[in-house]
Amino acid sequence: MEDVVKAYYGKELKSSADLKTSACCDANAISSPIKQLLAKVHPEVCKRYYGCGLVCPELIEGFRVLDLGSGAGRDVYILAQLVGAKGNVVGVDMTKEQLEIAQKYKDYHAAQFGYANVEFIEGRIEELTELGLGKNSFDLIVSNCVLNLSTNKPAVLKGINQLLKPTGTFYFADVYSDQQLPQEISSHPVLYSECLGGALYWKDFEEMAIANGFRNPDLIHEKDLEINANELKELVADIKFSSRTYSLTKV
Numbered sequence: 001m002e003d004v005v006k007a008y009y010g011k012e013l014k015s016s017a018d019l020k021t022s023a024c025c026d027a028n029a030i031s032s033p034i035k036q037l038l039a040k041v042h043p044e045v046c047k048r049y050y051g052c053g054l055v056c057p058e059l060i061e062g063f064r065v066l067d068l069g070s071g072a073g074r075d076v077y078i079l080a081q082l083v084g085a086k087g088n089v090v091g092v093d094m095t096k097e098q099l100e101i102a103q104k105y106k107d108y109h110a111a112q113f114g115y116a117n118v119e120f121i122e123g124r125i126e127e128l129t130e131l132g133l134g135k136n137s138f139d140l141i142v143s144n145c146v147l148n149l150s151t152n153k154p155a156v157l158k159g160i161n162q163l164l165k166p167t168g169t170f171y172f173a174d175v176y177s178d179q180q181l182p183q184e185i186s187s188h189p190v191l192y193s194e195c196l197g198g199a200l201y202w203k204d205f206e207e208m209a210i211a212n213g214f215r216n217p218d219l220i221h222e223k224d225l226e227i228n229a230n231e232l233k234e235l236v237a238d239i240k241f242s243s244r245t246y247s248l249t250k251v
Contacts, residue, residue, distance in 0.1 A: 033058065037081045065087065065139065067090070068156075070098075073118070076089050085114070091118065125146065128156070128159030128163055140169055142171050148175055157213075221243075222243070223242060223243045
């Protein structure tokens with residue numbers, strides 16, 4: 001499925017209008033202060049955004065932040081403004097085409113903000129400890145509709161746990177189901193790429209988080225999702241999906 005996801009986000013999708021479900025889009029998640037910061041982000045970067053609104057606490061000045069599945073860099077460039085000149089933000093993504101856009105506008109955003117504090121790394125989120133990021137070095141790790149694109153979610157959670165400082169937080173949004181998914185859904189290329197096929201039953205996720213070194217997950221926000229394409233509606237039948245924002249802290 002990893003190659004399918006790479007092709008979908010790197011070559012097939014050109015803008016958020018190409019998405020077939022609302023799984024990756026939640027405009028209500030953007031507050032007015034964040035919209036002001038978003039106005040400073042280059043339009044091409046914003047165009048290639050497929051997440052669930054900005055997912056992070058807003059009071060993070062001076063923090064060291066890691067954005068998993070950072071794509072074209074929209075959230076990284078918003079986070080860069082929130083952490084300020086004394087903080088820094090690292091974006092990790094496995095899609096070359098997305099990273100090229102993020103890198104292309106580093107100088108543009110440094111000029112907009114008056115400082116340069118971002119870095120982009122090509123890599124897999126299942127191999128975070130192999131990217132030279134430094135264990136126990138991040139105050140905050142964020143992820144925006146990315147975790148369920150992974151085929152090895154326990155490995156991702158384990159890596160996050162190792163990179164976070166003892167007092168650090170993993171703050172993220174993703175798609176969850178109200179039951180375990182049948183094979184025909186979990187193996188469907190479009191449903192998987194749209195963050196539905198890889199969705200975990202929310203109870204299974206919470207157990208997985210605890211098993212990988214986190215305290216009981218704190219549910220911050222939940223919103224039911226709609227599927228726009230009729231052919232996909234028929235496939236999922238009576239399964240319900242929701243976008244959930246969680247906060248995890250280390251044991």
